[in-house]
Amino acid sequence: MKEKTFWADTEFFGLLGTPVRKSLSPAMHNANFRALGMNALYSPYEVDEESLPKVLPSLGALRFKGLNITMPLKQKIIPYLDELDELAELCNAVNTVYWKNGRLCGSNTDGIGFVHGLKEQGRYDPTGKHCLIFGAGGAARGVAFALCASGISTITLWGRASGHERIGKLASDLNAYRSGVCRIQSTEPGDLPKLFGESELVINSTSVGMTPETDATPFDTALLEPRHMVCDLVYVPHDTKMLREAEARGSRTLAGYWMTIWQGVEAFRRWTNREPNVEVMTRTILEHLTRREGTSR
Incomplete structure (x- = not known):
């Protein structure tokens, strides 16, 4: 034709x-x-x-x-x-x-799309869950507010010290939207074992692991357990090192695409x-x- x-x-x-x-x-x-x-x-x-x-x-x-x-x-x-x-x-x-x-x-x-993929392809309902988000940029903001609207119980933010102000601003905005939803904000690597222990949903909203730096992960994946749902917003490559190592440790995963x-x-x-x-x-x-x-x- x-x-x-x-x-x-x-x-x-x-x-x-x-x-x-x-x-x-x-x-x-x-x-x-x-x-x-x-x-x-x-x-x-x-x-x-x-x-x-x-x-x-x-x-x-x-x-x-x-x-x-x-x-x-x-x-x-x-x-x-x-x-x-x-x-x-x-x-x-x-x-x-x-x-x-x-x-x-x-x-x-962005956030609406993430939550839809989490429920549809990840087969994961965030309602009542405790979430740990790495990063506090534009993508993190969209995802965090959409999760709030979807009934997430708490959101914890972690980022590098250079992003301290953005983390604080996102935490303040989230708590203004829903009081007490963001109780913890951290830039200390030593806090991560405790934060992973208190969270079920883990989201990387940073560019760590994106092409061409594909050998990097945003955190030590040895902290992951089978009970964790691990999501990456990076989609090039679609099978980031973080996701591969999460799967190897028995965690469920959702790719950024x-x-x-x-x-x-x-x-x-x-x-x-x-x-x-x-x-x-x-x-x-x-x-x-x-x-x-x-x-x-």
Whole structure:
């Protein structure tokens, strides 16, 4: 069947941030568009904080319907938006932008995507559990607030001393949202045995273990036990050293690409008010990860 393209009617979507060249979002979303028969195109754009004020106002006039936002713009874009949903306001970070009735709206689908993957693919209900999160950046904020909304009992934060202020700010914001949910914040390695002993759900939201530093782990995996559910937000490589060693110690695991897939699903829903082809999105991500990692090893 000959493919028809009506360029005047093409709807545009994109990813703003820097760097974006290695993102798998274009492949995932364009495969979904094709599967649904949409005349749409998703492209990555290298945009920094300085160029953002010039780029953003022009996109609506150029038939853009939705955007993903990545570092370093997840907070920098907020002043240019007309409206934020509750989770974006709580996180003070936006990863999804869409136009609604002439207004530019911001959402955060990272945490929603993580929790969906945790329940669906991880088959793990966070309700009533005690969670230990490594890191306090934008991804950690999205995940932490989504876990609060999903009924997590407590959240403990651990990070390097250089991130002390961010850890304190996230803890304060979490406790303002739900009193007492974040009782412990630490930057001391000596605290980790006790923290692991008190936690069931362990999440790495840092970049430790990401390509090319694939031999690193964010903590000593000897602290893990079979009762732990271990999640990595890193998705390149998809089988990080932390996850491999967690599995070897009998822990259950969840790979980072599931958050990538499900946050994309949630973003597509906000952009179009339609349901995506999740099977195609998942297959595309896995195919590209396998191909990319196969060529780099």
